Amino acid sequence: MRPLTRADRAQLAMILEVSAYPKPGNVDRCHDYETTRLEHFLASAILARPALEAAERSEGGPGALIHQAVECTSGHRGGNTHFGAFILLIPLLMGGDIPGATRVVGSTTVDDAVEFYRAFGKTEVRVIQGHELDVHDPSSIMEIRSRGMTLYDLMLFSAPRDMVAREWINGFEMTRRGADLIHAAGSGQQAVVEAFLGLLSLEPDTFVIKKHGPDVASKTMEKAREVREGLRDLQAFDQECIDKKINPGSIADIIIAALYIALGEGWEWD
């Protein structure tokens, strides 16, 4: 077999994440949401290819490449599928690994921030009212320019409230933990589920906070911990999350980045 490129690893990470089952509350092999289904995530993984390849060759800055990835994958009706994942994958593809990605995010520019905001405006990503620059307001981009904010600055600004942004600031800490959990669980899809539960039990999921508030996110984290300790049934927890539409999408984004890293370190998916 040909050796895997970084873009291959990123695409494999995306399909392995979404097809792993059961991932409490999220779209997986056995569960769709009404408007976002398994095949939207699978198609998104395929359609992202040109942006992932461009990132592997460092053709453009991280902001423009995230924008390109969003544009490549916005042609379906499934809404936002991989925006958070691209925020992590693009610097990882550019830098190769976590140390490389840390260098990439540390040298972003104001243009990266502007491109990122343009990409953001094309997604349906939830924002916490009043907390962030309004991506649908053209004056936000003028403000970014006048304040001289880089994309790293934007992530620093969002980090206290957003676990994906936090990865940029803290050296991809949860990504690293996720990859370690994957390695520890051994080869095959079950490792994805175990790593997902592991991260879910560590920190409240940002997407769940934005959608349901911090209490629900904290309770979900505690329940994930109970599943890991054998005190709660995984299938029942999954069903409860689905019934309440609690979908920990930020953890899923980080698991994709973790799979990218683990695959690069020799983890065997089958």
Next chain:
Amino acid sequence: MRPLTRADRAQLAMILEVSAYPKPGNVDRCHDYETTRLEHFLASAILARPALEAAERSEGGPGALIHQAVECTSGHRGGNTHFGAFILLIPLLMGGDIPGATRVVGSTTVDDAVEFYRAFGKTEVRVIQGHELDVHDPSSIMEIRSRGMTLYDLMLFSAPRDMVAREWINGFEMTRRGADLIHAAGSGQQAVVEAFLGLLSLEPDTFVIKKHGPDVASKTMEKAREVREGLRDLQAFDQECIDKKINPGSIADIIIAALYIALGEGWEWD
């Protein structure tokens, strides 16, 4: 969104086929076989990319490109996933559509036949004993050369016993029918299931014949017909096929080719 390339369409066709549910007897969103699982098919769709792109640019002959596709996708433990699909997709990618593919298959060479046999030897595809040149016997390739057989000649030789080979000879007739069934069923994944049942009810599946004999294949065809006529329950038929390990893999290959065509003709997958 960027316009879909032919390689995109081929990859989308592969992921839409395997994730459609329920497809009686085959790996799908809800069923694995012990050694071949959903993620093997998904990974195979991603890893085939360089060969699909090369075919889109007609870089090499159909035999070498099928060989390349097999090599790209043989790195997992799931056994043969898309060999039959590549036999159809490669000329379709080279020629663009069915008339183009018909021209491509009509002008294959002895070298194409040799490359194809080399690819065949790297798969675990079933052959009917005594009927075909033994792909594991080096003298087969010498015989192809001494007889001056092209890849088209090989397909002509196999056509009476192999519905995928038959597509090369009869102008991709089942592929065309499959695409028409997809269009008729409307947009979305359910169309894949309906087209699968439609083709399954038309002709006995070659893979089922090789594995279980012609009687089982004919009965499977009749049962598919009964499902279409509302006389048999689809879920029960699916379960029966799975229990008996009756997996109509050749129909699945043709459905992938049909999806490639339908996508090119504007069929909407979501």
